[in-house]
Amino acid sequence: MKREDLYKEIGQIDEELIAAAEHSGVRGRDRRHRFSKRWIALVACLVVYSSTSTVLLATEYTRNKTEEPYIRYLTAEEMELAPPAQYEADKFLKALASGNDEYVYIAVNRLVESFNDPQARELALQKLQPFLTSDSAKIAESAAFATDILSKSYQSPYLYKMADGSIVFALFNNYSDYGTQNVLWRIQDDVLEPYFSFAAPSMYIKKILPSPDRKLLAVVTSSNKSEFVQILDVEKGTISPELVESARIRHGAQRKLDTWTRSDHENYSYPSQLMWKDNDTLAFEGSLAYDDTAVIENVSVTYRFKDKVMEVQPVK
Numbered sequence: 001m002k003r004e005d006l007y008k009e010i011g012q013i014d015e016e017l018i019a020a021a022e023h024s025g026v027r028g029r030d031r032r033h034r035f036s037k038r039w040i041a042l043v044a045c046l047v048v049y050s051s052t053s054t055v056l057l058a059t060e061y062t063r064n065k066t067e068e069p070y071i072r073y074l075t076a077e078e079m080e081l082a083p084p085a086q087y088e089a090d091k092f093l094k095a096l097a098s099g100n101d102e103y104v105y106i107a108v109n110r111l112v113e114s115f116n117d118p119q120a121r122e123l124a125l126q127k128l129q130p131f132l133t134s135d136s137a138k139i140a141e142s143a144a145f146a147t148d149i150l151s152k153s154y155q156s157p158y159l160y161k162m163a164d165g166s167i168v169f170a171l172f173n174n175y176s177d178y179g180t181q182n183v184l185w186r187i188q189d190d191v192l193e194p195y196f197s198f199a200a201p202s203m204y205i206k207k208i209l210p211s212p213d214r215k216l217l218a219v220v221t222s223s224n225k226s227e228f229v230q231i232l233d234v235e236k237g238t239i240s241p242e243l244v245e246s247a248r249i250r251h252g253a254q255r256k257l258d259t260w261t262r263s264d265h266e267n268y269s270y271p272s273q274l275m276w277k278d279n280d281t282l283a284f285e286g287s288l289a290y291d292d293t294a295v296i297e298n299v300s301v302t303y304r305f306k307d308k309v310m311e312v313q314p315v316k
Helices: 003-010 015-022 029-066 089-095 101-114 118-133 137-150 243-255
Strands: 167-169 184-188 191-196 204-210 216-222 227-233 270-276 281-290 295-304 309-314
Touching (some): 101 118, 101 137, 204 270, 216 270, 227 270, 243 270, 243 281, 243 295, 243 309
Antiparallel strands (some): 167 184, 184 191, 216 227, 281 295, 295 309
């Protein structure tokens, strides 16, 4: 930038002074004398401006530093910068008339969430009636399940009635080859709420098995590569470690097998033959993979929930 342009950029500089600066050194002595005074004035002006700007910038920087936001933890909702979308029954009621089987299937399941609003619940029950005899078995079964919940009949085998009087279930039952939607819902004191969702890599709920006294709930979850088992105490809100991976690590250490954990937490292992031996002890057979599935070990596993004790024995 030329010096005269710089002066104009700064501002508050007399145009005549700029003209004088352009012609400095080419006039007589008197002119140079007058110009030197103006030059001194210009320099003084620049010094004042620069000092003032520096002070203002420093003040603004200090103010911003003292007003830095204090953030302890960001929830998922806060990171969206807006309130999360609320359940809207009207959207799913309209989807029932779409003629699109996929939309209808989703809407039938989601209408269960109308449970807490008496008027919405009655309207949903009315609108679900035609789908009880749908040509699509998946839609008809879902409509029967939703109707059972919204009418408060609670006769479906997909509902798990617990000792504390609550009812636990999942929606979208067996919608995939791998299982059911990865969300447990709970009705307690006539109020429906989402209760629990399993962490990745679990994507589906494959099986739910209550303990004999209905205080604990064993849940098998699945990805498209591995299966996992956890036990929940529904009333107390406590949960066991993941049992398949725990057994794989314990057995691998005993047999000196490679037990590296993958970054995606897939282990290519799975349980079978789940059963409760008593009100506190869960047993299952495990097929455990090692060395990138080059080695498969079959074991029997028992886990005592209260004492947090696991036993792993090889199966010959």
